Amino acid sequence: MNRFIGQWALGFAMLAVFTGFPQKSRAATCPLPLNRAGLCASITWDAAPSASRTNSFTLRFWDPVAGSEAGPYAAPAQEPFVRLWMTSMGHGSRPVVMSRARDASGAILPGVYRVEKVVFTMRGDWDVQVQLRNGAQVVDQAVLSLDL
Amino acid sequence: MSSSPIKKTGTLLLVLWIALAALPRPTQAGACCGGGLTSASLITGDEQARFGLSVAARTVVADALSSGALSPRSTGSISESQTLAALEGSLILADRFQIGARLEGSAQTLAIPGEESSTPPAVGLGDIRLNSAFEFLPEWSYSSWKPRGYIWAGVLLPTGRSIHETLDPAEALGEGFLTPSAGVLFVKRWQQWDATASVELRSSLGRSFEQDLGAGFVSRSDFGPQFGWNGLLALGYSPGAGKLRLGARLEPQWRGERTVDVDGIGSQTASRRITALGADITWMLPGTTAITAAFTDQSAFGLSGLSSNAALSRTLAVLLSHRLDR
Numbered sequence: 001m002n003r004f005i006g007q008w009a010l011g012f013a014m015l016a017v018f019t020g021f022p023q024k025s026r027a028a029t030c031p032l033p034l035n036r037a038g039l040c041a042s043i044t045w046d047a048a049p050s051a052s053r054t055n056s057f058t059l060r061f062w063d064p065v066a067g068s069e070a071g072p073y074a075a076p077a078q079e080p081f082v083r084l085w086m087t088s089m090g091h092g093s094r095p096v097v098m099s100r101a102r103d104a105s106g107a108i109l110p111g112v113y114r115v116e117k118v119v120f121t122m123r124g125d126w127d128v129q130v131q132l133r134n135g136a137q138v139v140d141q142a143v144l145s146l147d148l
Numbered sequence: 149m150s151s152s153p154i155k156k157t158g159t160l161l162l163v164l165w166i167a168l169a170a171l172p173r174p175t176q177a178g179a180c181c182g183g184g185l186t187s188a189s190l191i192t193g194d195e196q197a198r199f200g201l202s203v204a205a206r207t208v209v210a211d212a213l214s215s216g217a218l219s220p221r222s223t224g225s226i227s228e229s230q231t232l233a234a235l236e237g238s239l240i241l242a243d244r245f246q247i248g249a250r251l252e253g254s255a256q257t258l259a260i261p262g263e264e265s266s267t268p269p270a271v272g273l274g275d276i277r278l279n280s281a282f283e284f285l286p287e288w289s290y291s292s293w294k295p296r297g298y299i300w301a302g303v304l305l306p307t308g309r310s311i312h313e314t315l316d317p318a319e320a321l322g323e324g325f326l327t328p329s330a331g332v333l334f335v336k337r338w339q340q341w342d343a344t345a346s347v348e349l350r351s352s353l354g355r356s357f358e359q360d361l362g363a364g365f366v367s368r369s370d371f372g373p374q375f376g377w378n379g380l381l382a383l384g385y386s387p388g389a390g391k392l393r394l395g396a397r398l399e400p401q402w403r404g405e406r407t408v409d410v411d412g413i414g415s416q417t418a419s420r421r422i423t424a425l426g427a428d429i430t431w432m433l434p435g436t437t438a439i440t441a442a443f444t445d446q447s448a449f450g451l452s453g454l455s456s457n458a459a460l461s462r463t464l465a466v467l468l469s470h471r472l473d474r
Contacts (some may be wrong), residue, residue: 051211052225053261081365088214088457090371090408090417091311094318095361119260121226121317122459123211123219131411136366138411 030064032142037076037132040064043144051148055118058101059130061111073111078132078139082115085127093126094119123148189236189248190281190298192335192344195436195471197239204232204465210447212455214418218447228318228459230256232274240474244283251276252308258318270319274308285334295336295343303328304350312357312369325352325371331378340389346380352406372407374417397426399444422446423454440467 030040045057059082063074084093094117101112120126128144191198208228211219221227231254238248252274285297308322331348352374359367384395403420428442446460 052222054263079363079365081361083361083367085410087408087415088418089420090406090415091317092315095315117263119226121228121258122208124213124457133365135364136368136411138413141413 029068031069032130032144034061034076034130034132034140034142036140037078038063039074039076039132039140040069041130041142042069043128043130049118049120049146049148051120051123054116055120056114056116057118059098059113059115073109075110076132078134080113081131081133082118083129083131084118084120085129086122086124087127088125089122093121120146120148189238189250189277189279190300190333191238191240191246191248191471192296192298192333193471194474195240196474197237197472198469199237199471200235200467200469202232202234202236202465202467204234204463206230206232206461206463208459208461209445210450210460212422212447212458212460214457216453216456218450218452218455218460220447220450224261226261227259228257228461229259230254230461231269232465244286245280246283247278247280249276249278254321256318256321258316270316270321272309272319272321275322276305276307278303278305292338293336295334298333298335299331300333301328301330306355310357312355312371313359315359315361323352324357325355325374327352333380340386342384342386342393344380344382344384346378348378350376350378352376367411369411370409374404374406376401376403391432393430393432395426395428395430395442397424397428397444399424399426418457420457421455422458422460423448425449436473437468437470440469441465442467 032041032043034041039061040063041059041061043057043059045055047055049055059080060069060073061076061080062068062072067073080098082096082098084096086092096115097117099114099116101109101114103109124147126146126148128146130142130144131138132140189200206229209221211221213219232252233254234250234252236248236250238246240246253272254274255269255271257269279300279302281298281300283296283298285295287294287296304323304327306322306324306326308324309319310322310324311317311320312324314320327350329348329350331346333344333346335344336342354370354372356368356370359369361367379398379400381398382395384393386393400423401421405419406417408415408417424444424446425448426442426444428440430438430440432438442463442465444463444465446455446458447462448454
């Protein structure tokens, strides 16, 4: 009986490998991978993004080995930067306002940022580019694509 | 042709250009996305010179999605509006050779729901258009069918601040690229009717931009060249061949893809298509001056499928034009 269950378990494991289950799982646990920096990032919108108003979201970074989307979070070694870009039109939008998030006592939360004044100036396909920069150099970048 | 009319014309041009320079700094609407100067300033009649001064109010009314579907900018959504002033002039230098120029400026506002509306409008000079034309198909004698034909070559000078030079799209007042163009125009007048057909081919050249993103961040972007064309089909009717003219226009335009590299990350824009419909009414004032009111709707009154990848506007313009006879 145990041997029978073991064979089925092995079969399911092989099926999961061939159907790409691990990748889907990684996408779910690391929505915005920053491989060069060895970090993951996620965006949590305050309300569903829209081209009809100003939007805002919380941006979180974590080390996928030591943490998860639920924490603990890790501050990147480079400067994080968010740029809105409309690929089909070849232009961006107004700069967003980015600040370190704080807890109820006012202490800075490492690896957590508030991003406000997120304005998509027209409907269409937009990219939210999450960058880690050293001045002019983009060290790493992950993109969240939206169809607004 | 005598030289005195040219001297007078030159002086008048100079005065008008100085007057324009003294105006508040205005430009081109939806500059990134299809405002566009659609045709050259040409003399197609028998005059020696022609000058025009126009003011226009433009409002973005819809977004054309890549599928061609229109998404109206309803009340409560982001609104973009622009007030434009333009000065244009054309001058016959030789019997069949002419030059022309157009200067434009605007005040532009972008209002975002939920944000303070205290942001002052962005005001500045737009792009400058220069062109020269040759009447290759003159009308020496009356023909019931043969039109007058003109070929022209022109250039759009990127004097207006482009969307790639500012962090705020509301401050973009020009296309940002040096754009040579060439076109052909045919015009035919009958007693009460007139018709115009024109096509312009344009090639916007590549350019690099550097933007200071603040906090010590600098961004460099490289744009490749972009091909495009503008078309015009117009029909006019003057009841009783009198002082009144009623006109209707169809103005399609297309812009091709353009490669973009921003901070080492490459991408490609999508092609863009706009089909505008327009109507105008002209009244001849005493002398050789005319006043025109023109309405242009890039959303083509809400018809889907005619435009894509563009913010579409409606424009109401008033043009005062004056001609100097030969």
